[in-house]
Amino acid sequence: MFVTNVASSFLVLCRLAVAFPHPSVPQANSDILIIRASEEVNPNAVTDTTCLNLDAAIDFHDQNVATLSICGGIQGATEKCGGAPTSTTGQSGTAKFTLNPTVAGATINVSKGRWEGCIRAARAVCPTGSFKSVCKGGASEGDIAFTLDNP
Numbered sequence: 001m002f003v004t005n006v007a008s009s010f011l012v013l014c015r016l017a018v019a020f021p022h023p024s025v026p027q028a029n030s031d032i033l034i035i036r037a038s039e040e041v042n043p044n045a046v047t048d049t050t051c052l053n054l055d056a057a058i059d060f061h062d063q064n065v066a067t068l069s070i071c072g073g074i075q076g077a078t079e080k081c082g083g084a085p086t087s088t089t090g091q092s093g094t095a096k097f098t099l100n101p102t103v104a105g106a107t108i109n110v111s112k113g114r115w116e117g118c119i120r121a122a123r124a125v126c127p128t129g130s131f132k133s134v135c136k137g138g139a140s141e142g143d144i145a146f147t148l149d150n151p
Contacts, residue, residue, distance in 0.1 A: 041124045045117045047143075049133040051126035056150045058095045058130065063148065065092035067119055070099060071108065080111045084140070096151040102134060103142035110138030118146070
């Protein structure tokens, strides 16, 4: 008898849940949150992170391609920014990264791992839209100031 009452109550509650509207997260956003949650984030990798435009539409795939497009490309086996540039950009579709050393005359030599870690840390502060931040290290002197925007 008790089990029957509990089961009946459960079914009634399930029907009510379907009858009333409830908030949902679009599947694409849910997938991105799952991907981001599976990556380790070190909040100390960056400083001075500021969200610029939370409504800027930046596609997750475009951001990933732009991430690996800095310094002429750091995808695949490449592990570090080569060529000692004094500034660099990485762009794909709706995403553009702009990087500049914080010390005049310094060059960018950031490793792929550090760069990706800095982006994850900045995205933890600004989960959507555009932002600016400073990646600790990654230059011949000082740090790297960077922005992500929709060009």
